[in-house]
Amino acid sequence: MKIYAHTIPSTAPEIFISCLQIHQQSRLLLQRTVEVDTRSQSSLDDGDICATAKAELMAIQHLLLHSELVPGIGLPRIHLTVSNGSVKKALLNQSDLNLNKYATPIRIRSEKIQSKVNNQRPKWFCETPTQRIQCSYMYKNSRVKANTVLGEVDLTLLAIKQYQSHTPIQIVDSPLKGLVRDLQRSSLMRVKLPEHVIRHKLKKYGDIAKDTEFWSSENGALVYVVQQNRQTRTLLTCYPKRHNIRT
Known part of the structure; x- marks a missing residue:
């Protein structure tokens, strides 16, 4: 174009x-x-x-x-x-x-x-x-609204950049399209992380405490950090899955 x-x-x-x-x-x-x-x-x-x-x-x-x-x-x-x-x-x-x-x-x-x-x-x-x-x-506004299995989610610029940095370029040419595609997978589910990991993430990304959810899939390589505020879900960031997670 x-x-x-x-x-x-x-x-x-x-x-x-x-x-x-x-x-x-x-x-x-x-x-x-x-x-x-x-x-x-x-x-x-x-x-x-x-x-x-x-x-x-x-x-x-x-x-x-x-x-x-x-x-x-x-x-x-x-x-x-x-x-x-x-x-x-x-x-x-x-x-x-x-x-x-x-x-x-x-x-x-x-x-x-x-x-x-x-x-x-x-x-x-x-x-x-x-x-x-x-x-x-x-x-x-650098946020992008996307329809996902979680419903409508605001994608932050940080989340898109993190997805790009943790995803091999040969797998996805467009970080935004790749991220949305992954968030639309039916296998995505809410997971529980070890307590020390949660404390570390909350300290790093701010006082978002009870409003924070962690999502991933069994075969997925990333964990998605999602904040829910009233009717709005926001994807704050994502990072490689290095710990055992529970559903």
Whole structure:
């Protein structure tokens, strides 16, 4: 999948026009122009970041993750042509923290991202927006909701990274898809760990005490640490199974 994005300031301060194209197998799937309002109460603590890059990342996110254009939880390998070098750095996790967080939701859902910069305004650029989006927590949220045998679970960035570090690359190319697939296995069950292991995990990951559950399967290589808070389950982390566990 190839994505082309170009963003320019509008006549109003902190409002930008972002035009995007998506191509699949050399065929244009769609072109969309989005008006991006980077002003919000939640963005006041973002610090001095490149507003144009922030707007472009929000527009790309909106198209890929919030428009139901790409089905499924993960994204395919994507080739991005962006209009701002700061956008490329953020997609590579090489920008400052404030800008990186607008790229994190794209990175963790993608099998692989390749990006390049073209700051020349393309001929296909259109200045007539089809919709307007506003800066919100949604565009900085690095958690992913997934349907599993436990029900709906929020997957944290730490859990995805831990899964990736403990899983051989030849087994799974996409950490997110692999993790979700493992959490959908019917053999997954709640387990009991030795008391000294539980104490160690609680000390390491915080005071989550009675709200913490440990899940694994008989033939699985990992133990999943899940926190339940009211109606929400959150996968905090996972680690290799090195101890005897009981159901």
